[in-house]
Amino acid sequence: MTITDGQRDETFVQLEDVTKAFGSAVPALDKVSGSIKSGKITGLVGPDGSGKTTLVRLMTGLMQPDSGRLTVLGHDTRQDAAAIQTSIGYMPQRFGLYEDLSVRENLDLYADLRGLPPEQRAATFDELLTFTDLKRFSDRLAGKLSGGMKQKLGLACALLKKPRLLLLDEPGVGVDPISRRELWKMVADLTKEGVGVVWSTAYLDEAEACDSVLLLNQGKLMFSGAPHELTQRVEGRVFKVNGISGRRRQALTRILDDDAVVDGVIQGEAIRVVVEASSRENTLIEVLPEGSRLEPTDPRFEDAFVDMLGGGPGGRSELAEAATARDTSNGNIVIVAKGLTKQFGDFRAADNINFEIPRGQIFGLLGPNGAGKSTTFKMLCGLLKPSQGEGRVAGFDLRKDTAQARNRLGYMAQKFSLYGDLSVAQNLDFFAGVYGLSGTRKRERIALMKKIFSFEQTETMSAKDLPLGLKQRLALACAVIHEPEALFLDEPTSGVDPVTRREFWTHINGLVEKGVTVLVTTHFMDEAEYCDRISLIYRGRSIALGSPDELKAGVANAANPDPTMEDAFIALVQASDERDAA
Amino acid sequence: MIRKSIDHDRIRRLAALVRKETYQLVRDPSSILIAFVLPMIMLFLFGYGVSLDTDRTRIGLVVEEPTSLTHDLSASFRASRYFDVTFGSDRRIFEDQLIDGSIRGIVVVPAKFTANYAAGLDAQLQVIVDGSDPNTAKFVQNYTQGVVASWKSIRSADKAQGGQGQAVEQRFWFNPELTSRNFLVPGSIAIIMTLVGTLLTSLVIAREWERGTMEAMMATPVTSIELLVGKILPYFILGLTSMTLCVLLAVFLFGVPFRGSVLALYVLSAAFLVPGLGQGLLISAATKNQFLASQAALISAFLPSFLLSGFLFEINSMPEIIQWVTVIVPARYLIPSLQTLFLAGDIWPMFLQAVAVMLLIGGVFFVLAARSTRKRIG
Numbered sequence: 001m002t003i004t005d006g007q008r009d010e011t012f013v014q015l016e017d018v019t020k021a022f023g024s025a026v027p028a029l030d031k032v033s034g035s036i037k038s039g040k041i042t043g044l045v046g047p048d049g050s051g052k053t054t055l056v057r058l059m060t061g062l063m064q065p066d067s068g069r070l071t072v073l074g075h076d077t078r079q080d081a082a083a084i085q086t087s088i089g090y091m092p093q094r095f096g097l098y099e100d101l102s103v104r105e106n107l108d109l110y111a112d113l114r115g116l117p118p119e120q121r122a123a124t125f126d127e128l129l130t131f132t133d134l135k136r137f138s139d140r141l142a143g144k145l146s147g148g149m150k151q152k153l154g155l156a157c158a159l160l161k162k163p164r165l166l167l168l169d170e171p172g173v174g175v176d177p178i179s180r181r182e183l184w185k186m187v188a189d190l191t192k193e194g195v196g197v198v199w200s201t202a203y204l205d206e207a208e209a210c211d212s213v214l215l216l217n218q219g220k221l222m223f224s225g226a227p228h229e230l231t232q233r234v235e236g237r238v239f240k241v242n243g244i245s246g247r248r249r250q251a252l253t254r255i256l257d258d259d260a261v262v263d264g265v266i267q268g269e270a271i272r273v274v275v276e277a278s279s280r281e282n283t284l285i286e287v288l289p290e291g292s293r294l295e296p297t298d299p300r301f302e303d304a305f306v307d308m309l310g311g312g313p314g315g316r317s318e319l320a321e322a323a324t325a326r327d328t329s330n331g332n333i334v335i336v337a338k339g340l341t342k343q344f345g346d347f348r349a350a351d352n353i354n355f356e357i358p359r360g361q362i363f364g365l366l367g368p369n370g371a372g373k374s375t376t377f378k379m380l381c382g383l384l385k386p387s388q389g390e391g392r393v394a395g396f397d398l399r400k401d402t403a404q405a406r407n408r409l410g411y412m413a414q415k416f417s418l419y420g421d422l423s424v425a426q427n428l429d430f431f432a433g434v435y436g437l438s439g440t441r442k443r444e445r446i447a448l449m450k451k452i453f454s455f456e457q458t459e460t461m462s463a464k465d466l467p468l469g470l471k472q473r474l475a476l477a478c479a480v481i482h483e484p485e486a487l488f489l490d491e492p493t494s495g496v497d498p499v500t501r502r503e504f505w506t507h508i509n510g511l512v513e514k515g516v517t518v519l520v521t522t523h524f525m526d527e528a529e530y531c532d533r534i535s536l537i538y539r540g541r542s543i544a545l546g547s548p549d550e551l552k553a554g555v556a557n558a559a560n561p562d563p564t565m566e567d568a569f570i571a572l573v574q575a576s577d578e579r580d581a582a
Numbered sequence: 583m584i585r586k587s588i589d590h591d592r593i594r595r596l597a598a599l600v601r602k603e604t605y606q607l608v609r610d611p612s613s614i615l616i617a618f619v620l621p622m623i624m625l626f627l628f629g630y631g632v633s634l635d636t637d638r639t640r641i642g643l644v645v646e647e648p649t650s651l652t653h654d655l656s657a658s659f660r661a662s663r664y665f666d667v668t669f670g671s672d673r674r675i676f677e678d679q680l681i682d683g684s685i686r687g688i689v690v691v692p693a694k695f696t697a698n699y700a701a702g703l704d705a706q707l708q709v710i711v712d713g714s715d716p717n718t719a720k721f722v723q724n725y726t727q728g729v730v731a732s733w734k735s736i737r738s739a740d741k742a743q744g745g746q747g748q749a750v751e752q753r754f755w756f757n758p759e760l761t762s763r764n765f766l767v768p769g770s771i772a773i774i775m776t777l778v779g780t781l782l783t784s785l786v787i788a789r790e791w792e793r794g795t796m797e798a799m800m801a802t803p804v805t806s807i808e809l810l811v812g813k814i815l816p817y818f819i820l821g822l823t824s825m826t827l828c829v830l831l832a833v834f835l836f837g838v839p840f841r842g843s844v845l846a847l848y849v850l851s852a853a854f855l856v857p858g859l860g861q862g863l864l865i866s867a868a869t870k871n872q873f874l875a876s877q878a879a880l881i882s883a884f885l886p887s888f889l890l891s892g893f894l895f896e897i898n899s900m901p902e903i904i905q906w907v908t909v910i911v912p913a914r915y916l917i918p919s920l921q922t923l924f925l926a927g928d929i930w931p932m933f934l935q936a937v938a939v940m941l942l943i944g945g946v947f948f949v950l951a952a953r954s955t956r957k958r959i960g
Binding site: 057060061062082085086088090091092093094095096097098099100101105108109110112113114115157167 | 597605610
């Protein structure tokens with residue numbers, strides 16, 4: 001099917017100075033203007049709290065702006081919300097499904113609500129169930145579907161009466177990369193028929209694949225246009241440092257401290273660097289480790305976003321500098337998982353997980369939500385009793401010497417589980433006490449944390465009122481206040497902006513250089529590259545274990561000589577499924 | 583023609599919403615628990631467990647010096663419907679029984695009683711009770727005083743009338759056995775309908791907000807009126823079903839008389855569910871959170887129905903400010919009507935007045951709920 005220009009370029013949504021505030025806080029959206037066209041996937045991109053969900057809700061007419069106006073499919077949202085709602089499809093964050101209704105009943109409900117004529121129903125259902133590959137499950141309750149299947153059913157419900165505009169609010173969250181790619185393909189097919197698609201996301205790699213993006217940060221529009229237009233700003237300024245023989249984290253610290261460097265991250269065995277201006281890479285040569293080479297590479301959306309935000313932080317971590325160094329040369333094993341298995345009823349959440357982490361290394365558990373990462377993680381920090389197998393931290397068996405083992409580890413939980421009603425200072429005081437600090441040492445450590453993380457101004461604020469970035473900093477401070485030997489990080493940077501994420505990793509990298517051992521769970525493919533070794537967890541089992549480069553090299557082929565971490569993940573999962581099927 | 587198809591769509595949407603709600607209701611064990619199991623437990627509690635009747639309290643009566651006067655007094659004790667009396671001549675035989683709890687008190691008619699009474703002096707009895715159970719102790723004390731007082735007044739009346747015995751004869755209408763169960767059970771039906779109407783409704787709507795389904799629904803052509811009606815209709819029917827079950831149990835299991843008409847029963851109950859459901863809607867729209875909704879429903883609906891409706895405590899004996907508060911408690915209008923319906927029969931002027939007030943309160947709730955459930959988020 002060919003597309004005429006008219007089909008692709010009709011303006012479906014026009015935003016004019018849209019402002020929306022909740023309470024007295026910083027506005028959720030601050031004078032956002034832009035447009036969304038037919039026949040395209042428009043990415044609404046930004047970290048958590050940047051205003052994506054608010055903007056999507058405004059487009060549905062379920063919310064009205066404080067000032068400015070939105071025109072959706074030719075209707076003003078203030079006057080004609082009902083007209084808009086008859087011609088859009090909307091999938092909210094949790095897919096909007098009734099978990100105690102079956103797949104078929106959910107479709108029936110939305111078909112009635114959207115006024116799909118009964119005579120068209122059989123054909124439409126058939127088409128959508130085939131399209132989403134849910135035909136086999138039409139009698140299953142929605143609550144019993146996997147994350148990926150729920151997402152597809154949510155999409156099917158939004159597509160019942162073919163919408164002109166499809167609004168998807170973070171459809172990729174909590175879904176495995178395979179389902180994410182399948183959904184993307186389905187949506188891309190729709191755009192060929194002229195449907196306009198809005199895809200909101202916090203993942204910058206998803207943003208890169210969109211036809212057009214609206215990039216939001218703290219309610220402000222940072223950029224609007226095609227993703228490659230944004231990456232152009234760093235064109236010729238992105239390099240990879242390959243062939244590093246020594247410790248690459250030390251090298252990263254030196255590189256980041258160079259004036260010419262805007263941004264730098266670990267990427268497998270290499271370091272990715274963005275320099276300030278294309279002529280300045282030459283000054284870098286001096287700080288590069290011996291024997292390494294600087295090679296130009298393709299810019300990514302994230303490089304450009306960080307550049308736009310004024311660059312990443314420097315390479316020094318005060319936290320790490322204040323830490324006591326531990327000897328990493330003897331290669332002592334600090335964290336051991338031996339045959340860890342957890343059975344919940346007839347469901348095996350973790351099945352025979354094995355790995356060892358030597359001192360001063362970062363080990364990652366990578367996998368989609370529900371794969372068993374958190375279960376493994378919780379067994380290792382003594383929060384969950386393994387059904388079989390054992391876990392050891394710093395030589396202590398977690399089942400017998402839980403208390404000793406726990407005093408040697410710091411734990412940063414998913415979503416930064418702080419005490420929301422306690423102030424910053426009270427949280428620090430509490431965690432210092434829990435981890436057994438007292439007297440002068442406790443006072444000194446708390447004072448140090450306040451200084452390093454600049455909590456002076458926010459000391460008396462309730463933790464729940466802190467912005468996301470500060471919350472994350474506080475959670476880290478609470479987890480390291482007792483100078484633990486091992487650090488457990490559960491989705492530590494979920495939803496925060498890339499600069500805050502880099503700041504966090506600067507601290508972690510510094511601590512690791514001082515001999516701290518880190519276990520981290522993540523579903524960010526990029527973040528996996530910061531690890532020394534990773535284990536891919538899928539359906540409760542570890543399907544691959546190795547360094548990021550090894551895993552990527554293992555799936556490279558003629559068609560894809562330089563696979564990304566996500567490519568590697570998908571290939572490994574598919575191989576595992578095939579083994580299961582055989 | 584267009585108009586007709588719009589109406590058609592509207593009916594179809596409404597039917598779809600009601601069907602969805604019914605599926606959920608049937609599949610969700612917690613709804614069944616609140617609508618049927620909880621009412622049964624409450625009904626059994628009020629039917630068998632809680633009784634406001636005073637049972638005969640066992641006491642020991644010690645007459646130290648038997649005379650015709652003390653014999654007469656003993657007869658008064660024996661005749662009292664509050665006491666189950668064992669006689670003895672020495673208090674020591676009762677002391678062990680008082681300690682082991684087989685009797686609740688010892689009443690001693692002292693040796694000087696007859697002499698004092700004849701001399702016109704204050705003839706006193708001694709009451710020994712178990713102070714570790716102050717409630718029962720107080721009962722024994724008060725009832726003893728009561729028995730003695732009425733004995734004295736009858737005696738003096740007898741004297742004045744030259745021995746012509748004259749006693750007050752009490753007669754209770756409508757509940758001649760004075761069984762508290764007979765008015766507790768109809769009252770508890772109102773409490774049960776509050777549970778279904780307000781608690782359950784507020785929970786299920788708050789759940790839709792929590793799970794994000796409300797948002798998905800609102801982004802379809804559904805109107806907010808359809809959303810509200812689609813929610814209310816199934817719970818209205820559930821409330822009446824739950825009520826029917828309770829009435830059947832009350833009449834056939836507990837033997838509570840049912841002297842009114844079935845029509846009046848349903849008219850009253852239906853009218854009561856209007857403010858109940860309206861309040862549930864309002865709570866869920868305001869809280870959008872199941873935990874808060876359940877707390878708000880318990881405090882603003884369940885407890886007032888219990889405490890401020892005349893169900894357990896007489897409204898007339900409450901402080902005046904509290905009496906004013908009870909005016910907006912719908913259960914206060916239903917409970918007396920239901921008690922009348924069960925024990926006396928149809929008294930339509932009373933019922934219609936109650937129905938009118940309940941509909942009025944319900945109307946206010948609905949207007950408030952509809953305003954806060956307009957198709958808006960945040």
